[in-house]
Amino acid sequence: MEKDKTENLMADSYSPLFYQTDVELPLVAKAEGCRIWDTEGNVYIDGCSGAISVNMGHNHAGIKRAIQEQMDKVSFTYRTQFESQVAIDLAYKLVGLANNKLDKVYFVGSGSEAVESALKLAIQYYYATGQKQRSRFVSLRPSYHGSTLGALSVTAYTPLEKPFEAVTQKSIHIEGPSYYRKKEDSDDAHDDEMLRLARKAIFEEGGDTVAGIIVEPIGGASTGARVLSKRYLSGLRNLCDEIGALLIMDEVMTGAGRTGVWYCWQSVDVVPDIMALAKGLGAGYYPVGAMLAKSKITDAVMNSGGFMHGHTYAGNPLACATAIGVLNAMEHENILDNVRRQGGKLKAQLLELQQRHSIIGDVRGEGLLLAMEFVQDQATKEPFPAELNVFSIVTTEAKAQGLLVYPRRCLDGTKGDHILITPPLILDDEIRNEIVQKLDVALRNTQDFLEKH
Numbered sequence: 001m002e003k004d005k006t007e008n009l010m011a012d013s014y015s016p017l018f019y020q021t022d023v024e025l026p027l028v029a030k031a032e033g034c035r036i037w038d039t040e041g042n043v044y045i046d047g048c049s050g051a052i053s054v055n056m057g058h059n060h061a062g063i064k065r066a067i068q069e070q071m072d073k074v075s076f077t078y079r080t081q082f083e084s085q086v087a088i089d090l091a092y093k094l095v096g097l098a099n100n101k102l103d104k105v106y107f108v109g110s111g112s113e114a115v116e117s118a119l120k121l122a123i124q125y126y127y128a129t130g131q132k133q134r135s136r137f138v139s140l141r142p143s144y145h146g147s148t149l150g151a152l153s154v155t156a157y158t159p160l161e162k163p164f165e166a167v168t169q170k171s172i173h174i175e176g177p178s179y180y181r182k183k184e185d186s187d188d189a190h191d192d193e194m195l196r197l198a199r200k201a202i203f204e205e206g207g208d209t210v211a212g213i214i215v216e217p218i219g220g221a222s223t224g225a226r227v228l229s230k231r232y233l234s235g236l237r238n239l240c241d242e243i244g245a246l247l248i249m250d251e252v253m254t255g256a257g258r259t260g261v262w263y264c265w266q267s268v269d270v271v272p273d274i275m276a277l278a279k280g281l282g283a284g285y286y287p288v289g290a291m292l293a294k295s296k297i298t299d300a301v302m303n304s305g306g307f308m309h310g311h312t313y314a315g316n317p318l319a320c321a322t323a324i325g326v327l328n329a330m331e332h333e334n335i336l337d338n339v340r341r342q343g344g345k346l347k348a349q350l351l352e353l354q355q356r357h358s359i360i361g362d363v364r365g366e367g368l369l370l371a372m373e374f375v376q377d378q379a380t381k382e383p384f385p386a387e388l389n390v391f392s393i394v395t396t397e398a399k400a401q402g403l404l405v406y407p408r409r410c411l412d413g414t415k416g417d418h419i420l421i422t423p424p425l426i427l428d429d430e431i432r433n434e435i436v437q438k439l440d441v442a443l444r445n446t447q448d449f450l451e452k453h
């Protein structure tokens with residue numbers, strides 16, 4: 001028995017590591033700017049910033065220096081024993097970037113933690129202010145808010161939800177807008193109808209049980225960069241005010257400059273009560289996220305005995321120094337301007353690809369959070385059968401060309417193939433053109449493959 005086990009451990013196919021799937025991956029050797037090399041010498045353009053996180057590209061000298069300088073002083077102190085100047089500085093910085101409209105900051109280590117903290121802060125706020133019945137959340141279907149059990153409760157993406165249904169909180173999932181597949185004549189009419197249905201669902205379930213509505217202002221992997229309109233987001237804001245609940249914006253993917261503004265809500269001027277931030281804040285150099293909130297919420301919680309929540313690594317000096325290094329580099333290199341300029345050009349090129357590749361049904365997104373959705377027929381918008389795994393074919397073909405993209409499904413995770421094209425925000429003309437040229441070949445190869453099968 002022991003012998004068999006040892007033999008198994010020695011087999012070439014064995015690895016003690018496991019993630020979501022068992023796909024064999026190249027071994028990474030090094031990365032620089034928008035490119036990554038594997039140990040076989042192959043080079044890839046990072047067309048999706050890893051998991052839409054490496055916003056400042058790889059091996060950034062200024063960010064590395066900021067981290068090193070902090071490590072030379074102190075890497076870790078615990079927040080109940082010491083305050084650190086970098087944590088204070090970062091909190092001021094994030095509040096300043098929010099034009100002081102969200103004036104309190106709580107640090108975390110990931111997007112799921114930021115969402116988890118936002119949900120718990122909302123619940124504790126109502127607990128502290130005598131509305132204990134407000135403990136439920138409203139979120140859009142589809143949506144992705146993270147993988148921990150609380151964040152998963154508000155996530156609406158069937159394959160991720162199913163195994164955990166028995167233990168997740170029952171949230172109110174309202175159908176999110178689909179400007180691409182809408183039945184109404186205009187986007188405005190579609191927004192109004194979606195808001196009407198949302199209001200109806202919330203009132204049926206009991207508006208006074210709701211602690212908050214959580215929403216990604218521009219969807220990520222679950223919608224393929226669906227951009228919610230100012231009209232819809234204002235409608236959600238009004239709905240929250242009407243029922244007395246909080247508006248929580250999940251800016252884990254959109255925040256920290258990805259869409260050409262610091263926080264996505266600033267471009268529609270719909271101010272949330274709480275915001276979750278991560279991914280681009282640490283830009284892949286160190287895990288760091290934040291929850292920003294209005295002080296009327298945090299004051300009530302603090303006055304009731306403090307926020308009953310916390311993670312060991314939250315707000316440690318190294319994490320905060322990394323985020324400061326990232327934000328300083330972004331300001332120094334005028335990154336928001338670059339995102340708007342390069343994002344506009346890249347979107348125009350993706351729209352050109354749509355003219356040539358009939359499998360591209362829709363191109364959408366803002367700044368450098370862009371996506372294309374694949375369909376069998378541009379006129380009917382019929383998605384491909386799920387078993388064809390078109391999202392995976394395109395991604396594999398792109399990788400064969402040396403381009404990394406981020407595949408998912410936008411019809412509740414079960415069909416509706418799309419890829420996210422979300423390169424680092426330092427994108428330049430040369431890399432942008434290479435991305436488009438490689439994607440063009442990958443799409444042609446995908447189309448050839450589909451015609452043969």
Ligand SMILES: Cc1ncc(COP(=O)(O)O)c(C=O)c1O
Pocket residue numbers: 110111112113115144145146147216220221250251252253278279
């Ligand atoms: C909108 C959104 N919220 C939350 C998360 C969870 O973040 P993390 O993977 O850092 O836990 C993600 C991750 O993709 C996300 O896109």
